[in-house]
Amino acid sequence: MCGIVGVISRTPVNQLIYDALLLLQHRGQDAAGIVTMQGTKCFMHKARGMVRDVFRTRNMRALPGTVGLGQVRYPTAGNAYNEEEAQPFYVNAPFGIVLVHNGNLTNAHSLKKELFDIDRRHINTESDTEVLINILAHELELAARNLPLTPEEIFKAVSAVHKRIKGSYAVVALIAGYGLLAFRDPYGIRPLCYGQAMGADGNPEVMVASESVALEGTGHKLVRDVAPGEAIFIDLAGQVHAKQCAENPSLNPCMFEFVYLARPDSIMDGVSVYQARLNMGETLAQRLISTMPPNEIDVVIPIPESSRPSAMQLAQKIGKPYREGFVKNRYVGRTFIMPGQGVRKKSVRQKLNAIGVEFKGRNVLLVDDSIVRGTTSKEIVQMARDAGARKVYMASAAPPVRFPNVYGIDMPTKDELIAHNRTMEEIRQFIGADALIYQDVAAMKRVVGQLNTKLNGFEASCFDGVYITGDVSAADFDAIATQRSSQGNDEEEGPGRSRLALQGESDTR
Numbered sequence: 091m092c093g094i095v096g097v098i099s100r101t102p103v104n105q106l107i108y109d110a111l112l113l114l115q116h117r118g119q120d121a122a123g124i125v126t127m128q129g130t131k132c133f134m135h136k137a138r139g140m141v142r143d144v145f146r147t148r149n150m151r152a153l154p155g156t157v158g159l160g161q162v163r164y165p166t167a168g169n170a171y172n173e174e175e176a177q178p179f180y181v182n183a184p185f186g187i188v189l190v191h192n193g194n195l196t197n198a199h200s201l202k203k204e205l206f207d208i209d210r211r212h213i214n215t216e217s218d219t220e221v222l223i224n225i226l227a228h229e230l231e232l233a234a235r236n237l238p239l240t241p242e243e244i245f246k247a248v249s250a251v252h253k254r255i256k257g258s259y260a261v262v263a264l265i266a267g268y269g270l271l272a273f274r275d276p277y278g279i280r281p282l283c284y285g286q287a288m289g290a291d292g293n294p295e296v297m298v299a300s301e302s303v304a305l306e307g308t309g310h311k312l313v314r315d316v317a318p319g320e321a322i323f324i325d326l327a328g329q330v331h332a333k334q335c336a337e338n339p340s341l342n343p344c345m346f347e348f349v350y351l352a353r354p355d356s357i358m359d360g361v362s363v364y365q366a367r368l369n370m371g372e373t374l375a376q377r378l379i380s381t382m383p384p385n386e387i388d389v390v391i392p393i394p395e396s397s398r399p400s401a402m403q404l405a406q407k408i409g410k411p412y413r414e415g416f417v418k419n420r421y422v423g424r425t426f427i428m429p430g431q432g433v434r435k436k437s438v439r440q441k442l443n444a445i446g447v448e449f450k451g452r453n454v455l456l457v458d459d460s461i462v463r464g465t466t467s468k469e470i471v472q473m474a475r476d477a478g479a480r481k482v483y484m485a486s487a488a489p490p491v492r493f494p495n496v497y498g499i500d501m502p503t504k505d506e507l508i509a510h511n512r513t514m515e516e517i518r519q520f521i522g523a524d525a526l527i528y529q530d531v532a533a534m535k536r537v538v539g540q541l542n543t544k545l546n547g548f549e550a551s552c553f554d555g556v557y558i559t560g561d562v563s564a565a566d567f568d569a570i571a572t573q574r575s576s577q578g579n580d581e582e583e584g585p586g587r588s589r590l591a592l593q594g595e596s597d598t599r
């Protein structure tokens with residue numbers, strides 16, 4: 091889950107894209123990049139780090155033009171430390187294409203070989219996005235017959251891309267001299283929406299983004315989500331052309347977006363993320379009431395940040411006070427999307443600190459949105475005990491995460507998941523809680539699904555083991571897991587340099 095954005099305006103877009111990326115920062119903390127286009131010339135700046143660290147005044151000045159796109163990266167292929175894998179990617183032919191991608195291709199390894207052997211294209215990084223842009227370039231080359239390039243030809247190329255690539259992808263691409271292309275995989279796994287605003291000169295401006303919060307926060311009005319399999323092409327005059335390019339599209343957004351990834355103030359595929367989290371809290375409360383007497387609980391405490399809506403609703407439902415027992419250091423990013431277990435573990439303690447008075451002598455119910463590797467829960471339960479809690483119960487607003495994810499969440503192997511091959515009792519012992527309660531898979535799907543009856547289902551493979559695209563082979567799983575683990579994502583940054591420091595450091599460029 092990276093954050094992507096693209097915009098077509100009549101006035102400079104560098105600041106607008108920067109602002110949108112800041113609003114999408116929660117989707118990727120490892121690298122950021124922007125490309126703008128003036129005439130047919132493209133300008134790019136990308137580097138490792140958070141948005142505020144990557145773009146300095148002089149970088150912003152070097153991004154002229156009224157069309158552009160940007161990305162914040164959370165790697166699911168390749169390596170967090172490789173600057174060359176930061177997005178956007180660029181190919182010079184045909185026309186000049188710049189592309190940003192959120193998702194993960196499950197057949198990147200075989201496509202890479204096909205690109206070299208048949209299409210005569212060389213891929214120089216481990217990034218699946220480099221594969222994707224080359225497939226698009228190849229298909230656009232075949233589809234474009236005469237100049238000028240038409241939207242129909244572009245859509246033909248996207249149809250061909252859908253046939254070749256597998257996995258999840260929300261894409262924004264800039265075609266030099268023509269405009270902005272956006273498309274979404276046929277299952278609608280990763281989110282993509284677009285909106286409009288009156289530009290500074292009174293002309294309409296169109297923005298495409300991963301989440302509606304990026305549109306809203308930059309003064310754009312959400313028009314709609316891009317449909318699964320659909321492509322939209324926005325020409326340089328700001329006119330939006332749209333076409334369904336997939337044969338059997340079906341809307342199955344990633345459940346983990348609603349559980350954790352997205353911001354609560356976003357509306358995704360017609361579902362309010364905030365409401366989804368409230369509903370999960372409510373149904374978790376019902377489950378709790380039926381398995382454990384609420385009277386044994388003195389207080390409900392959320393594990394900041396993402397669990398707050400669920401914890402609040404749960405507390406209200408069981409009639410117990412909701413208290414903020416942990417303070418979050420606002421300068422530490424999200425731990426789950428940090429690369430490497432070592433840094434994730436260290437970061438939990440640096441990110442959260444207990445307020446003793448909320449724990450002392452009490453039976454506390456800690457609520458998190460999800461328990462994935464158990465890094466957070468294990469630390470937090472101990473912190474609650476250290477702060478004087480009598481009993482520490484733990485509740486997860488999502489069901490156990492038992493299966494790897496291959497669609498854009500970086501958990502490619504079963505063994506890293508705390509709930510894989512462990513009984514409830516074993517998980518409880520691992521995290522050290524006095525009791526442990528999880529959401530139920532069917533209940534979660536029901537209470538989120540009821541928020542938009544037009545959804546065909548969810549991509550919820552990490553919870554139920556069902557891979558929605560139905561085409562992930564054992565070899566694909568192996569290739570993805572091997573590729574990730576061979577990339578040294580757990581490596582230290584260098585003498586004395588922690589990842590945390592890197593994320594917040596200022597530089598004097």
Ligand SMILES: O=P(O)(O)OC[C@H]1O[C@H](OP(=O)(O)OP(=O)(O)O)[C@H](O)[C@@H]1O
Pocket residue numbers: 350393394395396397423424425426427458459460461462463464465466467
């Ligand atoms: O079991 P784990 O492997 O620890 O993963 C799950 C935890 O990670 C996430 O928090 P994170 O700190 O990333 O972000 P948040 O501030 O949005 O909650 C999530 O909200 C859980 O707290």
Ligand SMILES: NC(=O)CC[C@H](N)C(=O)O
Pocket residue numbers: 091092163164165166167168175191192193194195217218219498499
């Ligand atoms: N999380 C994502 O969407 C990652 C995009 C792409 N697979 C990368 O690793 O850069």
Ligand SMILES: [Mg+2]
Pocket residue numbers: 393394395396397458459466
């Ligand atoms: Mg959390």
